[in-house]
Amino acid sequence: MTARKALVVRGGWDGHRPVEATDMFLPFLRENGFDVQVEDSNEIYADESVMEQVDLIVQSVTMSSISAEALKGLRRAVERGTGMAGWHGGIADSYRNSSDYLQLIGGQFATHPSKHPDSCAGDESDNFLCYTVDLTDLGREHEIMAGLEDFTLRTEQYWVLTDDLNDVLATTTHPVQPYHPWHRPIVSPTVWTRQWGAGRIFVATPGHSLVVLRDINVRTIIERGMLWASRTVSE
Template identity: 75%
Template sequence: MTRRAMVVRGGWDGHQPEAATDLFIPFLRENGFEVSIETDNEVYADADRMAALDLVLQSVTMSEISWDALTGLRRAVEQGLGLAGWHGGIADSYRNSSDYLQLVGGQFATHPGKEPHLREGDASDNYLPYTVEITELGREHPITAGIEDFELETEQYWVLHDDLVDVLATTTHPVRPWHPWHRPIVSPAVWTRLWGAGRVFVATPGHSPDVLEHPSVRTIVERGLLWASRTESA
């Protein structure tokens, strides 16, 4: 039976939502998904449309969401729809909606910057070298099994989160003289969340297409899309 995925993309252009999601549409099709693309999250309010889907890949940084659309998304996930995404497209969406944040389980707080005298006034001011560390749970989970810790140089998300997330990978923000915190902070970098009969998958790397094309990041995202998709047991 054909599975159905919907890509919902838009919001802040700096995360290149079209180019980023285009990287994964062929993968979804190769894995038996019929893929539709939407640029307006109001589609979430269409109960019949949502009930017919197996997966939503969302890439909508910041922006806003109506009460009807949010209610529709939450209901659909609770009933078994998978919700997946990366970086700001899922972890920095709809900042003014606490109910959305509860659904996803983690929210972007900041991405610490370089030493002040090295900053040039562009996006690279927030590119830092850091390590994505696979957790013990992650070493056994189908999304991250077999993937070793890996290095990136891009935005390192500091994420506020709760205990209902299952953390598959973390990243540590070290203490630096130009930052105000006094001890290292560990943030989830890859997590899953069970919500009713549905599954949520989030990866924080993915600021730009080149990051998504890193072999480990791409593998994690591809596996995450398949894992989150509606299951028969749901």
């Protein structure tokens, strides 16, 4: 049997350390039988001869943009059975100006609420909150989350705009605070899967830094999510 092929696409805003972050997972992919190709441009998606051989896309591209040809190639590949996986802004905040990409992924970063203004230092730590990742009933039965329990993180707590096509495996709750304008707690998905045509999509919103990606819960979820999303048998 030929090895499955993983395409790792990375770039965009450097604050999420796309090179170092994806490098953390390359050994895992290779150990699990993937031939790994790494690209620094999403234009690879437009190359149908490459994409028809790909079993799993791992994307880490925050913000940035995508051409019509590349987006068409990405959607076509997933619809035909190529899996797609990613974490944090590298998948949930990739191409803000592309509604077709947002529809494909099923969730878009909206914000990460900050600390009390009096506690803000004017750097990225202003958005580091202690919050709980709560497994859903579906999540507790899913192979990606098997054996895991609710856990806490201290990092950016993503507020995500989403839709009902997602199967949500874990959530987090944004509480009401006197210094924020919302009036009731908001539940956002933190881990979800999505079926798109013949393809599977996996998204985890934690992953702002290498420290977060080293958390045993986060790393386990991402590793299992990549395997779950991948096409099982190479065409």
